[in-house]
Amino acid sequence: MSDQSSRSDSTTRSSKPAVAVVDAQSPGNVGTIARAMKNFGFEELLLVDPPELDPDGDAYGFAGHAREDVLPNATEVTFDEIVENYHTVGCTAVTNEDDRSHVRFPFSTPADLSDRLSTVDGRTALVFGRERVGLTNEELARIDEICSIPANADYPVLNLGQAATIVLYEIRPLTLSDEDIQLPDVERVRASEPTLDRLYGQWESLLAEINHPEEKREKTMRMLRRVHGRADLTEREVNTLLGLVRRATERPDQQ
Ligand SMILES: C[S@@+](CC[C@H](N)C(=O)[O-])C[C@H]1O[C@@H](n2cnc3c(N)ncnc32)[C@H](O)[C@@H]1O
CATH class of the missing domain: 3.40.1280.10 (SPOUT methyltransferase, trefoil knot domain)
Known part of the structure; x- marks a missing residue:
């Protein structure tokens, strides 16, 4: 010193x-x-x-x-x-x-x-x-x-x-x-809108597949969009969810 x-x-x-x-x-x-x-x-x-x-x-x-x-x-x-x-x-x-x-x-x-x-x-x-x-x-x-x-x-x-x-x-x-x-750029890994849209499309298919009441579908979809929006998902997370929802949508005889 x-x-x-x-x-x-x-x-x-x-x-x-x-x-x-x-x-x-x-x-x-x-x-x-x-x-x-x-x-x-x-x-x-x-x-x-x-x-x-x-x-x-x-x-x-x-x-x-x-x-x-x-x-x-x-x-x-x-x-x-x-x-x-x-x-x-x-x-x-x-x-x-x-x-x-x-x-x-x-x-x-x-x-x-x-x-x-x-x-x-x-x-x-x-x-x-x-x-x-x-x-x-x-x-x-x-x-x-x-x-x-x-x-x-x-x-x-x-x-x-x-x-x-x-x-x-x-x-x-x-x-x-x-x-x-030098933190990784969070912006770069955030899911893109087209990827999120594919996930929303898959959710809609699932709601139809499970016969979710027609009159409730719009509200349910809005809630799902809000939940996903707040979660700030990455591309990889959305793709994983997309795969899961797609598998859930497919009937057992199609799997
Ligand atoms: C343990 S504290 C001193 C406690 C002493 N009894 C007093 O009230 O100042 C030691 C030093 O930590 C800093 N310090 C502790 N609490 C602080 C606070 N809330 N905001 C800013 N500095 C704080 C101050 O520089 C303080 O002189």
Whole structure:
């Protein structure tokens, strides 16, 4: 781990938001956050008063592949350096007891953050607090904006590592493109209309074959279309259903 003053030019680092963790007590939480950062494309980890990060301990144990880069490249900084050098987003639970003039107001949800942060000029840091007491009111008062994960009002306080994972997941559009994520293109495998029409035709044949009452057929067909429409079936699924309905339509002596 390096300290910020030893970096020759910290301003040339990635424009992706940095993640700052203030005075974490549990090395495992630091490792969990490093891992989530790698999962969602974040690189710059800033640690204020970090715990001992033993290469054989929980931080590296929990970090997964982030043990190769995010965690060893983490920078030790002071809280002052963060507020001086970054647009800061303080992540904190908001409780019913906080009145609206409290330092936790106004706040945005992680889902709202990514659009707005994309327009911020300069570097941004998401700031997470201590396991036991979070960020102090004095620290929150020095932070530019607040982000809170909506959760059960009876118990809105998440574990530090889990809170960071949720925030980073929600704002991943800032760090990952669709190409980076590389999920299969769902559009391409969705069943085509002609295939679905063949299935509907086969359902009509089955209704006739089982002598489903004429006056009910139109309504039954509409219901089947709705069910299939909501199911968002793939080409392969429709073809399998088509085969089954066709077999059911054929009389035993034709099979
Ligand atoms: C275990 S919590 C701290 C609990 C502390 N009693 C408090 O109320 O802040 C550790 C850190 O996780 C993050 N966190 C926990 N719940 C959160 C929530 N609902 N929204 C945003 N961040 C949260 C905050 O950064 C918090 O400082």
